[in-house]
Amino acid sequence: MYEEFRQLLIEKLEIEPDLIKPEAQLANDLGINSLELADLVLYCEDKYDIEIDDDALQGFITVNDVVEYLSGIIPEKE
Amino acid sequence: MKKTFTPRDIRSLDSVKDLVYTNAERFGDKSLYIYIENKEQLTYSYNEHKDVFNAFGTALFELGLNEKKISLCSDQHPHWVASFLSVIAAGGVIVPLDRELLPEQLAGFINITESEAVILSTRELKLLSSCLKDLHTVKHIIIIGPYDIPEDINDERLVQFSSLVEKGKALIEEGDTRFLDYQRNNTDLACILFTSGTTGTSKGVMLSEYNLMFSVVQCSRMVDIGDNDTFVSVLPIHHTFALTTNHLAMSYIGGTTFMNDSLKHTFKNITETKPTCLILVPLFLETMDKKIWEGIRKQNKEKQVRRLMTMSNGMRHAGIDMRKTLFEKILNSFGGNLNQIVVGGAPLDPEIIRDFDAFGVTVVEGYGITECCPLISVNPHDWRKFGSAGIVAVGLEAKISEPNEAGEGEILVRGGNVFMGYYKNEEATKDAITEDGWFRTGDIGYLDKDNFVYITGRKKNVIIASNGKNVYPEELEEYLNKCEIIKEAVVIGRNSDDGVVITALIYPDKDVCGDINDNELYEKIFSEINLINKGLPTFKHITAIEIRDREFEKTTTRKIKRFLLK
Known part of the structure; x- marks a missing residue:
């Protein structure tokens, strides 16, 4: 899941690949704002056919937070 | 000839009843709102709004909630607006609260205002469930939107908004005119808006019905919008900019x-509903601009588009406007009808204003503050000055206090939209409003010969995030100072290319830290801050830390000299 999310950040938001690490902070290290994150989340919802609660966005601080959340929710759907 | 600005000629308003009744009379069955509920798209007309307003107001009398304080916290919904207005028209005081607050913070505000009822949506009720027992002054908990209460929330104070509306309608049919005939004094307290997240650091801005209605008319006169305009509302509704x-x-x-209906759906909703006008904070425009250029670059068309922009701008000088045709594809990504964006809340990069202008969307930048309900100035659509926050709004006077040689000083304003004072805080009110009624904005700037405002600095500690929300360092410092390993903390906003970085300056408590190296210390503080961030909305996240090895310099009264920290 980490690798998939990493690719998403590179392709959708044009984030410099070298900057992306599990512990990288979305806002501070990668410069992603709340609106871009919401847009990315919507893309993930469509791609994985899942629903991510708006309130969950608040807890996404690092790359790993999103990866862990997605890893937790996607197997449940399968 | 000297250029002048003539505000539109629009009738003034006395009261919220005047607003709701006049609107229903003029626009009747036209849609006031289109909204999503249970994944279904619904419409809500001007007439329906008047009926709900009257019915809910009557129900407030029936419940004994007239002339009482009532807190309101939910996502945007037509019934949010109806209840806001009904509570005021029933002589009460409405307290709109930020739905991003933590449960104990919400409960704190409900308690300090001694609210006798709270109006919530199911989401906020679930959030508050552990604190319901602590809401001692609350007699009724009114639920707007879908009524989907979990079984474990068994509180006898719960009542559905829609059932109260039905009750109110029945009472009116039976001849109950208590609400319909009621007249309040429009200069009394009608609304309290809190400025930040905790009861300890927040100030409650007190507004009268007169302040609110003055501001509604003022905004209508200053901005070029009309009954053919359609909007998508994306800003939090308790925010005075969005509300007014x-x-x-x-x-x-x-x-x-x-x-x-969700931050996630913002762009999709804008594309699908094809608004003519948007009311936004800079964050949205920055993101929209970034998306436009990313799309252009992906197609290797940046040079071509820039050439077209230059050519189109030149043609406009000659009186030929081809923007709708030349940039059709870009405009279609925002629905195709968008012609104006009103932006406020934080400074916006003039380059972005120029980009949108070149594509065919006029960006109207303004300046406001909650204490002014919020409008202070706005750039008229036909007379914009880049770098300025606009011409002083109609009905408002502005002046510069103790200007320096360059004419810069604190911006002071006076007029019908200036607030009444801070709730239960006479000292702060005295500091903020002069004896002859001038409000000290805390912003530093100057006025030009045409009465346009330019902001050059800030006197207060507040950090303005690019989503227009205020971040009060004192609130974050309160959380930081609760950490055992932190002896002293100061939060500041540092400017960077990506906007303002909320930075915590930390003086650790070496006795608590023990014998650890710098890296371990940083990791320890970092993990504490991550925990704090998890409980906060994103715009308040502390994203940088600087550790210092000596305590902060203090005044004789032991206050940290903040002005030394940059």
Whole structure:
């Protein structure tokens, strides 16, 4: 899941690949704002056919937070 | 000839009843709102709004909630607006609260205002469930939107908004005119808006019905919007900028607003509902601009588009406007009808204003503050000055206090939209409002010969995030100072290319830290801050830390000399 999310950040938001690490902070290290994150989340919802609660966005601080959340929710759907 | 600005000629308003009744009379069955509920798209007309307003107001009398304080916290919904207005018209005081607050913070505000009822949506009720027992003054908990209460929340104070509306309608049919005939004094307290997240650091801005209605008319006169305009409302509704402009002023001119149902759906909703006007904070424009250029670059068309922009700008000077054709594809990504964006809340990069202008969307930048309900100045659509926050709004006077040689000083304003004072805080009120009624904005700037405002600095500690929300360092410092390993903390906003970085300056408690190296210390503080961030909305996240090895310099009264910290 980490690798998939990493690719998403590179392709959708044009984030410099070298900057992306599990512990990288979305806002501070990668410069992603709340609106871009919401847009990315919507893309993930469509791609994985899942629903991510708006309130969950608040807890996404690092790359790993999103990866862990997605890893937790996607197997449940399968 | 000297250029002048003539505000539009729009009738003034005495009361919220005047607003709701006049609107229903003029716009009747036209849609006031389009909104999503249970994944279904619904419409809500001006007439329906008047009926709900009257019915809920009557129900408030029936419940003994007239002339009482009532807190309100939910996502945007037509019934949010109706209850806001009904509580005021029933002589009460409405306290709109930020839905991003933590449960104990919400409960704190409900308690300090001694609210006798709270109006919530199911989400906020679930959030508050552990604190319901602590809401001692609350007699009724009114639920707006879908009524989906979990079984474990068994509180006998719960009542559905829609059932109260039905009750109110029945009472009116039986001849109950208590609400319909009621007249309040429009200069009494009608609304309290809190400025930040905790009861300890927040100030409650007190507004009268007169302040609110003055502001609605002022916004309607200053901004070029009309009854053909359609909007998508994306800003938090408790935010005075969204409330006054996107909801109340928009209704006064007869517009129709689509209520955005989620931050995730913002761009999709804008594309699909094809608004003519958007009311935004810089964060949205920055993101939209970034998306436009990313799309252009992906198609290797940046050079071509820039050439077209130069050519189109030149043609406009010659009186030929081809923007709708030349940039059709870009405009279609925002629905194709967008011609104006009103932006406020934080400074916006003039380059972005120029980009949108070149594509065919006029960006109207303004300046406001909650204490002014919020409008202070706005750039008229036909007379914009880049770098300025606009011409001083009609009905408002502005002056510069103790200007320096360059004419810069604190911006002071006086007029019908200036607030009444801070709730239960006479000292702060005295500091903020002079004896002859001038409000000290805390912003530093100057006025030009045409009465346009330019902001050059800030006197207060507040950090303005690019989503227009205020971040009060004192609130974050309160959380940081609760950490055992932190002896002293100061939060500041540092400017960077990506906007403002909320930075915590930390003086650790070496006795608690023990014998650890710098890296371990940093990791320890970092993990504490991550925990704090997890409980906060994103715009308040502390994203940088600087550790210092000596305590902060203090004044004789032991206050940290903040002005030394940059």
